[in-house]
Amino acid sequence: MFRFIIRRLLQLIPTLFGLSVLLFIWLHRLPGGPETAILGERGTPETRAAIRRNLGLDEPILVQYARFLRRMIRLDLGTSTGTKRAVTTEFVERFPGTVELTVMAMILAVGIGIPLGYLAARRRGRFLDHASVGGSLIGICIPVFFLAYVLKAIFAENLGWFPSSGRQDPTIGATRVTNFFVLDGLMTREWDAAADALWHLVLPGVALASIPLAIIVRITRASVLEVLNEDFVRTAEAKGLTERTVRRRHVLRNAMLPVATSIGLQTGLLLSGAVLTETVFAFSGIGAFVAESISQRDYPVLMGFIMIIAVVYVLVNLLVDLSYSVIDPRVRVR
Amino acid sequence: MALLEVDDLSVTFARRGQRTVHAVDGVSFSVDAGEVVGLVGESGCGKSVTSLAIMGLLPKQPGLRVGGKAVFDGTDLLQLDDRSRRDIRGRDVAMIFQDPLSSLNPVIPIGLQVTEVLARHRGMRGEAATREAADLLDRVGIPDPRRRLKEYPHQLSGGMRQRALIAMAVACQPRLLIADEPTTALDVTIQAQILELLKDLVRDSGTALVMITHDLGVVAGMCETINVLYAGRVVETATRRPLFRQPRHPYTEGLLGSVPRLDAGRGERLNPIPGSVRDVLPWPDGCAFAPRCTRRVDACVGEPPELVLTHDARSYRCVNPVPVPGLTPEADTRATAPTTAEPGAVPAQAEPADPPAVPGFGPAPREEETP
Numbered sequence: 001m002f003r004f005i006i007r008r009l010l011q012l013i014p015t016l017f018g019l020s021v022l023l024f025i026w027l028h029r030l031p032g033g034p035e036t037a038i039l040g041e042r043g044t045p046e047t048r049a050a051i052r053r054n055l056g057l058d059e060p061i062l063v064q065y066a067r068f069l070r071r072m073i074r075l076d077l078g079t080s081t082g083t084k085r086a087v088t089t090e091f092v093e094r095f096p097g098t099v100e101l102t103v104m105a106m107i108l109a110v111g112i113g114i115p116l117g118y119l120a121a122r123r124r125g126r127f128l129d130h131a132s133v134g135g136s137l138i139g140i141c142i143p144v145f146f147l148a149y150v151l152k153a154i155f156a157e158n159l160g161w162f163p164s165s166g167r168q169d170p171t172i173g174a175t176r177v178t179n180f181f182v183l184d185g186l187m188t189r190e191w192d193a194a195a196d197a198l199w200h201l202v203l204p205g206v207a208l209a210s211i212p213l214a215i216i217v218r219i220t221r222a223s224v225l226e227v228l229n230e231d232f233v234r235t236a237e238a239k240g241l242t243e244r245t246v247r248r249r250h251v252l253r254n255a256m257l258p259v260a261t262s263i264g265l266q267t268g269l270l271l272s273g274a275v276l277t278e279t280v281f282a283f284s285g286i287g288a289f290v291a292e293s294i295s296q297r298d299y300p301v302l303m304g305f306i307m308i309i310a311v312v313y314v315l316v317n318l319l320v321d322l323s324y325s326v327i328d329p330r331v332r333v334r
Numbered sequence: 335m336a337l338l339e340v341d342d343l344s345v346t347f348a349r350r351g352q353r354t355v356h357a358v359d360g361v362s363f364s365v366d367a368g369e370v371v372g373l374v375g376e377s378g379c380g381k382s383v384t385s386l387a388i389m390g391l392l393p394k395q396p397g398l399r400v401g402g403k404a405v406f407d408g409t410d411l412l413q414l415d416d417r418s419r420r421d422i423r424g425r426d427v428a429m430i431f432q433d434p435l436s437s438l439n440p441v442i443p444i445g446l447q448v449t450e451v452l453a454r455h456r457g458m459r460g461e462a463a464t465r466e467a468a469d470l471l472d473r474v475g476i477p478d479p480r481r482r483l484k485e486y487p488h489q490l491s492g493g494m495r496q497r498a499l500i501a502m503a504v505a506c507q508p509r510l511l512i513a514d515e516p517t518t519a520l521d522v523t524i525q526a527q528i529l530e531l532l533k534d535l536v537r538d539s540g541t542a543l544v545m546i547t548h549d550l551g552v553v554a555g556m557c558e559t560i561n562v563l564y565a566g567r568v569v570e571t572a573t574r575r576p577l578f579r580q581p582r583h584p585y586t587e588g589l590l591g592s593v594p595r596l597d598a599g600r601g602e603r604l605n606p607i608p609g610s611v612r613d614v615l616p617w618p619d620g621c622a623f624a625p626r627c628t629r630r631v632d633a634c635v636g637e638p639p640e641l642v643l644t645h646d647a648r649s650y651r652c653v654n655p656v657p658v659p660g661l662t663p664e665a666d667t668r669a670t671a672p673t674t675a676e677p678g679a680v681p682a683q684a685e686p687a688d689p690p691a692v693p694g695f696g697p698a699p700r701e702e703e704t705p
Contacts, residue, residue, distance in 0.1 A: 231431060
């Protein structure tokens with residue numbers, strides 16, 4: 001088990017290396033550079049060249065890449081050309097917001113999706129089944145930013161049940177420890193700060209959960225239907241076990257394998273794809289920042305972000321594989 | 335009264351826009367404590383559906399209808415609600431299935447799959463349950479049971495898996511055991527071991543055993559009374575020796591004739607039954623076997639054949655049965671019953687003092703079999 005984890009983590013090295021080469025070439029082939037973003041149309045060729053020299057962009061690409069690698073090894077992602085701050089500092093401040101949002105969305109998606117998918121399978125062909133299958137189709141089809149706007153208009157602006165923007169009410173004056181606001185509140189026992197941060201997560205969390213929820217409902221339903229027809233479920237029934245035991249021990253556990261895979265993939269997608277939701281709710285996560293960086297040609301931020309997402313993806317999928325070996329002894333790793 | 339009396343059991347699957355399928359069409363048979371009864375027939379004759387219907391294990395689906403009675407020790411299993419049925423299943427009536435690998439949960443250790451029955455019906459927990467489970471595995475011939483309890487189904491061989499399934503089935507000393515093709519998925523040598531094990535269990539505990547199989551070899555080695563099924567009905571009921579020595583229904587004769595024999599001549603061909611189970615006539619239109627039957631006469635078609643009870647307490651459902659040498663049909667037939675009566679409704683070994691099992695029938699004489 002331990003060796004398996006180490007091996008998987010070592011696989012990260014070639015992955016990141018290949019990715020960085022690809023990104024470096026690709027980013028530097030883009031027309032227009034940070035100097036265009038900074039100076040706009042006003043710049044003269046001289047000022048542009050000065051800025052490029054300043055940022056080290058006038059050097060040969062190999063030299064630039066070597067410098068990038070040297071910094072990477074020290075976990076230094078360079079300085080943002082947009083904000084003039086260290087990229088790592090920016091990420092430490094902003095990434096926790098997106099992680100909180102993703103965790104919130106996945107808790108909603110898994111917590112509602114698995115029971116709903118299970119019930120739909122058990123009541124196959126009846127109202128609940130049709131409703132959840134149809135509903136999940138709608139969930140997949142509605143663009144997330146549109147849903148985010150609708151939720152914000154109804155529940156924040158009209159009804160006033162939830163805050164309409166931000167991660168926390170600044171007037172609370174919460175103490176910052178990890179930049180995970182909910183976690184900070186719990187750690188410093190500032191319960192009202194934690195509750196307020198949680199409250200801010202609800203609407204963007206619901207909006208972001210819509211697609212993973214729909215996918216999880218469908219996968220769970222299909223998987224449960226398949227397992228219900230398995231011979232071992234009939235054996236469990238033949239033993240006279242209670243419905244509860246049959247359901248939990250024999251049906252659900254076997255039906256969870258494809259769902260676990262999907263949860264892993266969805267989590268990765270949300271971490272990198274929360275941009276629109278964050279924008280709608282003025283939620284200071286990483287998504288909105290990175291979107292801004294693209295138009296700014298802020299290479300260090302983009303490189304750093306994509307590298308971090310790659311690491312997160314590998315870690316999440318490692319977790320999925322480990323959960324597999326907990327669920328299914330046949331794929332147990334040694 | 336026998337331990338299990340199945341009376342006029344029928345199972346139909348109705349689908350919108352499709353013809354209703356009569357998977358089981360009025361099956362009756364009975365099983366006594368300590369008795370081994372066989373249900374024999376080709377795939378699709380309704381033998382598995384019969385057993386699943388008795389257990390209440392047919393997959394719930396719209397259009398499924400189960401009729402008739404399956405009285406176990408005075409209780410009609412078909413009338414029970416879900417809860418009482420779960421109480422009986424695994425405790426009084428247990429079942430062994432065909433494919434041991436797919437019948438075991440792949441992600442749960444064997445031990446839990448045994449102890450969960452003990453916990454459910456005998457209230458055993460913890461170390462007591464584990465000890466009992468190890469005992470059970472030992473009893474069904476699994477070596478090193480303590481270690482096996484911690485293993486998963488994929489780590490066991492096919493024979494071991496079937497033994498483990500049998501251990502789960504007999505965990506609560508059920509009074510009735512239904513074995514649905516328990517050896518079909520196994521190697522021949524393992525088959526013999528499993529059959530031996532089942533025989534021992536029946537002999538030691540007095541459990542009644544319903545053996546469902548298409549394999550006449552299994553029947554010959556295990557069963558005292560045999561019901562031959564065709565297209566959802568029992569077409570012949572007899573005890574072992576008479577059935578093998580002198581089959582009366584042409585289908586039974588066909589089944590026996592299609593078994594390869596060592597004493598046959600070298601050039602002799604096998605005699606398969608022509609056609610397939612799909613070539614059936616619906617029972618109301620005549621004998622379902624008529625399209626494949628070599629003894630077909632005009633009377634076979636038109637109305638379903640009556641049930642014939644013979645002088646030696648066998649019964650068959652045929653208008654032109656295989657004749658017995660030296661016996662006229664009149665001397666042979668004791669009684670006939672309309673199609674509503676079923677072969678098994680007349681117990682093959684009824685006591686002379688028994689009241690008539692079917693109105694209009696006298697009690698059947700004792701079976702004169704010298705084992």
